[in-house]
Each structure stands twice: as C-alpha cells, then as structure tokens.
Amino acid sequence: MQALKETNFHFPNQTGFYRGKVRDVYYFKDKLAMVATDRISAFDVVLPRAIPYKGQVLNQIAASFLKATADVVPNWVISHPAPNVTIGKQCDTFKVEMVIRGYLAGHAWREYSAGKRTLCGVTMPEGLKENDPFPEPIITPTTKAAEGHDEDISREEILRQGIVSEQDYLQIEAYTRALFKRGTELAAARGLILVDTKYEFGKADGKIYVIDEIHTPDSSRFFYAEGYQARQDAGQPQRQLSKEFVRQWLIENGFQGKEGQQVPEMTDAKVTEISQRYIELYEQLLGEKFIPQDYASQPHSLQESIAANIF
Numbered sequence: 455m456q457a458l459k460e461t462n463f464h465f466p467n468q469t470g471f472y473r474g475k476v477r478d479v480y481y482f483k484d485k486l487a488m489v490a491t492d493r494i495s496a497f498d499v500v501l502p503r504a505i506p507y508k509g510q511v512l513n514q515i516a517a518s519f520l521k522a523t524a525d526v527v528p529n530w531v532i533s534h535p536a537p538n539v540t541i542g543k544q545c546d547t548f549k550v551e552m553v554i555r556g557y558l559a560g561h562a563w564r565e566y567s568a569g570k571r572t573l574c575g576v577t578m579p580e581g582l583k584e585n586d587p588f589p590e591p592i593i594t595p596t597t598k599a600a601e602g603h604d605e606d607i608s609r610e611e612i613l614r615q616g617i618v619s620e621q622d623y624l625q626i627e628a629y630t631r632a633l634f635k636r637g638t639e640l641a642a643a644r645g646l647i648l649v650d651t652k653y654e655f656g657k658a659d660g661k662i663y664v665i666d667e668i669h670t671p672d673s674s675r676f677f678y679a680e681g682y683q684a685r686q687d688a689g690q691p692q693r694q695l696s697k698e699f700v701r702q703w704l705i706e707n708g709f710q711g712k713e714g715q716q717v718p719e720m721t722d723a724k725v726t727e728i729s730q731r732y733i734e735l736y737e738q739l740l741g742e743k744f745i746p747q748d749y750a751s752q753p754h755s756l757q758e759s760i761a762a763n764i765f
Contacts, residue, residue: 456749457492457504457725458538458756465765475500476512476672480764481544487764488666490538494728496701497711498604503720507746509538511732516540516667518740523636523668527629530656530665536763537747545656545665548618549598550607552630555650556591556638558582559675560698562650575608585649585677585692591634593627598654625662626655637669641676644741646695649675671696671735695735700728 461478470481475495480487490509494501514537520529530542553574555562562573563584571578574594582588595612596604609627613620630653641648651674656665667673675696685692704710707718736744749756 456756457506458489458509458749458760459493459504460491461489461757461760463757463761463764465761476509477666484544485532485541486544488540488542489760489764490540490667494697494700496697496704497709499711499717501717501720503725505725505732506729506749507744508729508732510747511736511744512667512670512672513538513540515670515736515739519637519640519669520664522640523633523664526632526636528661528663530658530663536760539760539763541764542665543658543663545658545663547598547654547656547665548622548626550595550612550617551598551604551652551654552626553594553596553650553652554591554630554634555588555594556634557585557587557647557649557677559585559649559692562594574606575610583686583689585686591631593630596652622657622662626653629653629655629662629664633664633668637674640669641739642679644739645679646738647677647679647682649677649694649696651675669739671732671739676739695738699731 460473463480465480467482468480469483472479475498476491476493478489478491490513492504492506492508494505494508513534517531517534517540520531523529530545532541532543534540558566558578562578565573566578566582567584571580576592576594579589595607595609597607598604609623612618612623618626633653634648634651637651638648648669651669653664653668654666655662657663675694675698678693682692704718709715709717733744747756
C-alpha cells in the first residue's frame with residue numbers, strides 16, 4: 455500500500471517551510487498550505503512507517519469539525535483544495551496547546567494512578583477511577599515544543615513567563631471551553647463521548663483563531679456512549695475511538711519514547727491494521743463512507759496532484 459510520507463515542494467512565491475511530526479507546512483505571504491501526510495507519531499516520536507490514508511482521514515475530519523464550530527470560534531481555514539490539504543490564514547501561533555479533559559483518561563490517569571492529585575496547577579478530586587468524569591472539564595495546558603516532548607504547564611506559569619498575555623489567555627481559555635462544549639454535543643449526536651482533546655490558537659491582524667486540526671483521533675479521545683456506565687461499574691476498559699490503540703501497542707512492546715527504547719517492528723499487517731482503524735474512526739465520527747483518494751501506481755502522481763492544488 456502506498457503512503458504519503460513527506461512532501462518537498464518549492465513554490466515560486468513560497469516564503470518558508472516547516473515539517474512537523476505529521477504535517478508539512480508551506481508558508482506564503484499571508485497564508486499557508488498545510489499538507490497532512492501519512493506519518494504517524496506517538497510519545498512525540500515519528501514512527502518509521504507511514505499509514506496509508508491517515509493524512510486524508512485527519513484532514514477531512516478536521517475540516518468537518520472546523521466547519522461545524524465556525525459559529526462558536528473563528529478558525530484559520532480559507533479552503534480545502536485537496537483531500538489532505540488545507541489552505542489557511544497565516545497566524546502567529548501561541549506557544550501553548552490547550553488540552554481540555556472531561557474524563558480521567560490517558561496522561562491524566564497515568565499521573566493520577568502514580569499518586570498525583572494536581573495536574574498543570576489544577577486539583578483533581580480524590581476517589582476517581584480510570585475513565586470517570588471530572589465534576590467539570592479541566593484545562594491542562596502544555597508547552598508547544600518545536601522538537602522533543604511537550605511539557606505540562608500551569609496557567610499561572612504561562613502568565614508568569616509571559617508566554618501568552620493575560621488578555622489573550624483568558625480568550626483562548628474561553629474558546630477552549632466553547633469548542634469542547636460544541637464538540638461534546640456533536641460527538642453525542644454520533645453516539646460518542648468526547649473525553650479529552652487539545653486545541654491550538656494563533657493571532658492575525660489582532661484577532662484570535664483556532665488553528666491546525668480539531669477533534670481528530672490524533673488530537674482527541676472518544677468513548678462509545680452505549681455501555682459506558684455499565685463498563686465503568688464493572689471496572690472494564692472503555693470502547694474508544696482515538697490513537698490510544700497505537701500507544702497501547704507500543705507500550706505492550708516496550709516503547710514509550712524514552713531514551714534507549716526501540717520502536718517495535720511495524721509489519722505490513724500492523725500498518726494495514728492501523729490504516730483500517732483510522733478509516734473506521736472517520737466513518738464513526740462523521741457518519742459517512744470514507745472515499746480514499748487514488749494514490750495511483752506511483753507515489754509521485756499524488757505529489758503532483760497536491761502541488762497543483764496548492765499553487
């Protein structure tokens with residue numbers, strides 16, 4: 455199976471380029487083109503093999519949710535000219551990621567189970583089990599690292615260090631809660647629970663926008679609503695839609711991104727399985743059939759198509 459691992463375009467009017475863990479970003483005078491590649495990362499490490507159609511899945515899910523929340527929070531999108539390309543406003547990015555959690559899961563649970571009751575300056579109640587809801591959603595920001603691991607940080611420390619001004623921080627906090635509320639409603643309509651997610655924000659011409667992706671399986675965790683309470687009562691794992699299944703596979707094979715650890719072998723069968731899981735995520739989240747783009751017999755054909763849609 456073909457996969458889009460990276461792009462290396464050079465456009466005549468291009469002013470810059472940035473390669474993230476998953477996205478290749480091409481900068482122009484006042485806008486940018488973001489290409490969602492098929493790279494996959496976990497524990498802040500890009501895994502050695504790309505996952506067919508993953509980029510298209512992420513880009514189209516994000517496009518759908520950005521459109522569905524545009525009346526709540528302004529977003530950066532100008533157009534989606536290709537299945538894995540978004541053209542948008544170029545913003546000055548705030549150097550924090552706004553993580554919001556409605557349930558005790560993932561990183562929060564790992565910290566909680568280690569005995570910690572404060573996360574990013576927010577107190578977590580005693581007596582919770584894994585995947586229990588918080589009394590109300592909590593915001594647990596992280597620094598946005600250009601390389602390496604993002605780090606937990608408190609609201610107070612963000613303001614103390616001047617990473618974001620107080621006025622802007624209060625606005626992106628309010629936007630985070632508004633997006634999470636709408637995302638929760640949209641998920642419920644699909645029989646899902648939005649467990650936790652993260653948002654990124656930027657500023658252009660004095661206005662704050664939500665940027666990048668929202669409510670994708672890479673940035674969010676969803677549980678199936680049906681049977682949630684019964685599974686909690688029985689102490690059983692929740693059925694979920696997220697990238698957590700990749701993280702769990704890595705953990706089970708001795709990898710958590712720590713020094714000296716090796717990524718387990720990604721066989722063709724494992725790559726195909728992950729690809730199929732991403733397609734399942736798409737169809738469950740959006741309630742529509744996934745139509746894969748044609749990678750054709752040669753990967754450069756897709757590259758040419760992407761380039762033509764950007765320039």
